[in-house]
Amino acid sequence: MTKGHHPSTPTRRPDRAALFIAAVLAAIAGLIFWDVSRLTGTAGYSQVGPTTVPYAIAWCLLGLSIWTVFEALRGDFPERERQEVAPVIWIVAGLAAQMLLLNVAGFSIATGILFALTARGFGKRRLWLSLPVGIVLCFVVWVVFAKLLQLSLPAGPLERLFF
Amino acid sequence: MATFDFLLQGLLVAAQPMNLLYALIGVTLGTAVGVLPGIGPALTVALLLPVTYRLDPGGSLIMFAGIYYGGMYGGSTTSILLNTPGESASIVTALEGNKMARAGRGGPALATAAIGSFVAGLIATLGLAFIAPYIVKLALVFGPREYFALMVLAFVTVSSAFGDSTLRGLTSLFVGLALAVVGIDQLTGQARLSFGVPELLDGIEVTTLAVAMFAIGETLFIAAQGDKGPDKVEAVRGSVWMSAADWARSWKAWLRGTVIGFPIGAMPAGGAEIGTFLSYATEKRLTKHPEEFGNGAIEGVAGPEAANNASAAGTLVPLLTLGLPTTATAAIMLAGFQQYGLQPGPLLFATNPQLVWGLIASLLIANFMLLVLNLPLIGLWVKLLTIPKPWLYAGILLFATLGTIGANPSVYELGMLLAFGLLGYAMRVFGYPIAPVVVGLILGPLAEQQLRRALSISQGDITVLFTSPIAAVLLVIAAAALIVPLILRARGRGEVLAQLAASED
Amino acid sequence: MKHFFLATILAGAMALPAFAADYTIIAPANPGGGWDQTARSLQTVMQQEGISGNVQVQNVPGAGGTIGLAQFASQQKGNPNALIVGGYVMVGAILTNKSPVTLKDVTPIARLTGEYEAVVVPAASEIKTMGDLVEALKKDPGAVSWAGGSAGGTDHIAVGLIAKAAGVDPTKINYIAYSGGGEALAAILGSQVTAGVSGYGEFESQIKAGTLRLLAVSGPERIAGVDAPTLKEAGVDVVVENWRMVAAAPGLTDEQKAAVSADIEKLAKSAGWQEVLKTKGWQDSYLAGDAFNAQLEKDVAATEGVLKDIGLVK
Secondary structure, eight states: OOOSOOOOOOTTSOOHHHHHHHHHHHHHHHHHHHHHTTSOOOOTTOSSOTTHHHHHHHHHHHHHHHHHHHHHHHTOSOOOOOOOHHHHHHHHHHHHHHHHHHHHHHHHHHHHHHHHHHHHHTTOOOHHHHHHHHHHHHHHHHIIIIIISOOOOOOOHHHHHHO | OHHHHHHHHHHHHHTSHHHHHHHHHHHHHHHHHHTSTTOOHHHHHHHHHHHHTTSOHHHHHHHHHHHHHHHHHHHHHHHHHHSOOSSGGGHHHHHHHHHHHHTTBHHHHHHHHHHHHHHHHHHHHHHHHHHHHHHHHHHHHOOHHHHHHHHHHHHHHHGGGSTTOHHHHHHHHHHHHHHHHOEEOTTTOOEESOTTOGGGTTOOOHHHHHHIIIIIHHHHHHHHTTTSSOSSOOOBSSOSSOOHHHHHHHHHHHHHHHHHHHHHHHSTTTOHHHHHHHHHHHHHHHOSOGGGTTSOOTHHHHHHHHHHHHHHHHHHHHHHHHOOOOSHHHHHHHHHHHHTTOOOSTTHHHHOHHHHHHHHHHHHHHHHHHHHHHHHHHHHHHHGGGSOHHHHHHHHHHHHHHHHHHHOOOHHHHHHHHHHHHHHHHHHHTTOOSHHHHHHHHHHHHHHHHHHHHHHHTTTOTTHHHHSHHHHHHHHHHHHHHHHHHHHIIIIITHHHHHHHHOOO | OHHHHHHHHHHHHHOOOOOSOSEEEEEOSOTTSHHHHHHHHHHHHHHHTTSOSOEEEEEOOOGGGHHHHHHHHHHSTTOTTEEEEEEHHHHHHHHHTTOSSOGGGSEEEEEEEEEEEEEEEETTOSOOSHHHHHHHHHHOGGGOEEEESSTTSHHHHHHHHHHHHTTOOGGGOEEEEOSSHHHHHHHHHTTOSSEEEEEHHHHHHHHHHTSEEEEEEOSSSOOTTOOOOBTTTTTOOOOOEEEEEEEEOSSOOHHHHHHHHHHHHHHHHSHHHHHHHHHHTOEEEEEEHHHHHHHHHHHHHHHHHHHHHHTSOO
C-alpha cells in the first residue's frame, strides 16, 4: 500500500469521472423534464404552477452539467485519494442484508449481520466472533427499545424465543 | 406583579428534591434517545410521553420538559463527535463541531454547545414567559410573501456552507432541490417525480436523507481509506474544558444565536433549521478568525446550537398562545399538554395561569438539569472517540438504522438509506459538500409553496412580493449579503475571502 | 404500476406471521394524527371493555392512507383479526392518487365518528355572514382566497361544494392549501386570506376567544351550544362530514364478517367509547351494515364528482 504518495496524473488530461458526473446531472435534468411534462399545469391564480419550479431546477442542473464539463476538461477537479473498494462492498453488503432480512429474521439477527460485516469492512476478520457479539448486542438494544420504550422494531425467531 | 408571583411559585414547586430528580430522569432519558441518529425530538417525546403518565401532574410535567430539552440537545453530541447529526437542526453543528473534535477539541465543542443551549434556553424561556403575546403578533404578520423573502435570505446564506468550490456547492444544493420535488405537490395534489411508486408520494424524509448522507456516507468514506488513516483520532488535545479565549469567542455567538433562533422558531412556518443556517452565516461574516471557519471555529458551533435551542422555546409561543402546533414535536407536545388538562389557546394564560407558569418553571429547571447532566459527561463522551474504529462505526450503523427502522419500519426506507448513503460516499470522494443537499431538501419545498401561495392570493400580481415592509427588508438584507462581499473583494480587501476559499478540508 | 405490484408482493412475502393477538389495527398514518388517535382509542376501549384481550396498533403512514390500505388489502386477506382505520380523506386520496386498491378491496364494517367543517373569517373581516361571503365569491371568485388543509382533502372538497351550490364555477375557486390545520389557522388569524375552512375542532378555541368569526358549520343540524347556522340555513345547500370508519380484511366469510361487526357494535355502544368521544370532542356517527355501505357508495360518487369539478381528477 502506498501511503500518501499516489500516482499524480498529469492535470491537463480530461477528468473522466467528472465527465461522468456531468452526464448524471444532465440525466437528472432530463428525467425532470420528462416527468414534469406529463403534469397538467393547472396553476390556478398563480402564474407559478406545479411545473415551473421543477423546470427551473432542471435548467439549472443542465447549466451545472455544462460547467462541470468545462472544469473536467480543464482538470480543475481536486485530486482524489485512492479508495479501497473491498471495505465499501462489505459494508454495503451488510446494509443490504439487514434490509432484506429485517422482516424475516427480526431486528437482532439482521442488524447483528450488519454489525459484523461493518466490522469486517474495517478489518476485523473474525466473523465467528463478531457475528455473535453483534447479535447479542442488537438483542440487548432490541429489548431496551422495543420492550422498554415501545419502539416498533420487527421481531424474529430470536426475539420470539424470549418474549 | 402577579406574573412574578406565579413564576416564583412554580419554581418553588419545581425545585423540590423529588421534582429535581424527575427532571434529571427526564433529561437523561431524553438525551439517551435523542442521541440516536434519525430519532429527533418529535419521536423522542412521542416515545417517552407514556413514561410520564405514571407520575402526579406536577412531576410528570417536569419530567416531560426534561425529555423535551434532552431530546433537543442529544442530537448535537453525535453531530460533533461522529459527524452524524441526529436530526436536521444539528446539521450545521456538524460542520465546525466535527472539525473541532477531530483536532482534539471535542471537549470545548461539546461544552460550548451545552452552555450555549443552556443560555439560549434560559433567555428564550424567559422570553416565552414575558413577551410571548408580542412575539406572536409579529409571527402572524408573516404571510406567504414574508416567508418567501425569508427563504430567499436563507438560500443566500447557504453559500457559506459551500466549501471551497462554488460549482460543487451549487451542484449539491440543486441535487437537494431536485430531491425536494419528489412527491405530491401540496398545492395541487399532483404527483411529481414519483414514477408510480406509492412510497415516493410523500416525498423524501429529511431525517432519512440526513442520516444516510452523514452517518452512512461518512462510514463508507472512512472505511474506504483503508489503513491510511490512524486507527483512532486523538480524543483530547489540550484541555477538555473551554479556555478563556473559547469563552470570549462563544458568548456573543450564543446571544446572537438566541436572538435569531427565538423569533424564527415562533413563526408558524419557521422551524428550527432556518435559524441555525442564518446563525452560522452570521457568525461566519462577523468572526475575527475567518481562517478557522471550515477547520473548526468555535463560534460556528456556539451560534447554531444556541439558535436551535432558542427556536425550540420559540415553538412554544404559538403553541401556548394560539394552540398552534407548528412542528411535529409541538403536535406531540400538544397531546401531552392535554393529558395534564392544559388546553392551549388564546385564553390559556388567562384561565390557567398556574399550569402555564408551572410549565415555564419546569422548562427552566429542566434546562438547568441538562447542563448539570451534560457538563460532567463531556469527558465521557469524548472517550467515545477512543473506541477502535471497527466497533465504533459498526455501532454507528447499528444505531443509525435503529433510528430509521424505529421511525418507519419499512424496507423502502432502508433501501433509501442505502442509496443515499452511497450517494453521500460518492460526493465525499469527489469533494462535494454534503450539507447543501439537505438544506435544499428542507428549503426547496418551503420556498416554492410560499411563493405560489403569495402569487395565488394576489391573483398573479408579482409586486406583492416586494411591497410588504418586512419582505422588502429581508430581501434587501439578502441582496446585501450577496453584493457586499463582491464590493469588498473589488476594493482589495478580499484577501480574507480568498484565504477562506483556499482553506480546504 | 409494475413497481407497485412488485412492492406489495415483496412486502407480502416478508410479512410477519401474525402471532396470537386478538386484533391488529392498522393506522394508515403517522402517530398523532386523527386516524392514529382513532386506532389507539379503539385499542384502549376494546381491551378495557373485554371485547378483545390483546390489541396491537401498527402505523403504516403515507399518501393519504392509500399505502396502508394497499398493504392491508394484500397482506391480511382472509384474516378475521385484522382491522384498518380510515375515513373520508381516504376516499379523496384514492381518487387523486389513482390508487389501484380502493375501499371495494376491503370489508367496510362501520362508520364510527364524524366531525363537521366550519367556515370562518378573521374577527376584523368585513364579511359578517355566510351570505356576505357567497356574495363576494359570486362577484369575483379569485378575490376570495380560502385557507385549508391539503389539496383534494375534506376542506378543499367543502369549498368546491360551496362554490357549486352558490352557482360559481368550482374550477375558479382560489384555494390555498396548507400542510395542516395549524398553518392554515395562522394564515387566517394573520388575515393573509379571506376565509378559512377546516374541522370545527381546529377553530374552536379561537372562536370562543373571539379572534375568529364562525360563519357556518357543514352539518345537517347546528352543533349544540354553538351559535352559528348550518350551511343549508345560510342558503348554501351543502352537507359535509369528515367521518372515520373501521374496515376488516377482504375475503372474509359471512360468519367472520358478522363476528367482527358484532364486536364493533359492542364497542360503539360501550360506555368506554362514549367517554372517549366526549373527551376527544368527536361526534358519534355510528352507522353499520347495509346502511353504511349505501352511504359509503353515495359519498364516493359525490366526492368523485366534486373532485372532477375542481379539476383534481380527470
